[in-house]
Amino acid sequence: MPIDAVLFSEMTPAPDWEERFNSWYDTHHIPLRMTSEGFVGAQRYRSTSDNGYLAIYDMTGVDALSTPQYQEIKGNPSEETAWMLKSVSNFTRYIGHLIGWQTREEVSEEDLLNSRYAYGVLFNVPEDRQAEFDDWYDTDHVPLLLKNEHWLGCRRYRIVDGAPDKVTHLAIHHLADLAALESPERAAARQTEWRDRLSQEPWFKGRYVTFERHGERFDGIASSTK
Template sequence: MGKAILFSEMTPDASFESDFHHWYDTEHIPIRMKCDGFVSGQRYRSDAGPGFLAVYDMTDLSALKTPDYTKIKTQPSEQTRWMLDNVRGFTRYLGNEIHRNTKDAGAIDAPILYAVWFNVPQDRASEFNDWYESEHIPLLMKAQDWRMVRRFRIVDGEPGTWSHLALHYLASIAALQSPEREVARKTAWRDKLAAESWFKGNYSIFERHGDRHIGISAVI
């Protein structure tokens, strides 16, 4: 894991999905893994439809400003140009990690990724972060299959407007129905925050797709 991520979704048409996967696994991710600052990359399949997600771990966001990465972005291959012109459901968000709670080093390769987004007003961010990190996460982590939570401050992205992202790494989707999660969602502190107009999260579930790609900046 690094201290920053690039979170990007794409949805290929069924007519070229096979080519999309070949391109993603043999070109799109591998060339990024050769850039300084890239630690790893993992793909996921959306649980809600035909979309796919890639989460790139980086040492920090300066990885996106290196000469090698700049060349990748400004001089794409013909196949890359075609794919990016023809996929839909595109998202791209950049985030700095602000908190991590994990049970073990292998948690990053959990089979289920549960992404939770919030757009938090600046004057409410301190209490929101305090609640999430000192109460909400510890309660969730009591569930056997809740293996890790990483929180990020979003610094740039499209198409939505979000300020905070939490990535929950789960051993099983059943964790979302666990008694521990029910307790975490029914505390007085959460109820207090949930009564505020901005407290409207966006939730997505993803299943791991393929193996993790390891970058040249990974610490072995």
């Protein structure tokens, strides 16, 4: 089944219980969700700049978060889960539905989902500018980025719910090497006439986060190829 939705969630544990946090995430938090209808898979990442973590949950649709099974999981957390969610800092939770999926020609879905790095870009785009923003990203920006051999692909989501910030768009870029961020191809993508024009608008201020893959990918009961 296709990956038509995503849950993008960040958390930062305190250093003195980081090992406990990872054990909880890997042996309880994600595995429990992988048994719920509509969950295709999940991958964890660790920030390249601090001790923050990211989990990307891939789903067949945002309605995977409305099923009775998931509501039971979310509404009746274990004591450990309740403690973790209360104790972590820098918590984010963004839910989005797929609006774009672009890769280099030789990159498969499996290659993309198992990339070493995930580079997230979050924007809050006014409603009357969203059509042009999407057009720019899909037809101008991403094609130039994909000219770099380490830029494996980009998948984009329209955010339907999230916290703590107001966000309308999430792009998850999958990279084989962080050198892609300093490449001539990225420089060219950031210097086009179209981007220059958009960058003059007051809303064009994205949040940029970079993570390295942490652990193996989890498969959910809806796991399949796109």
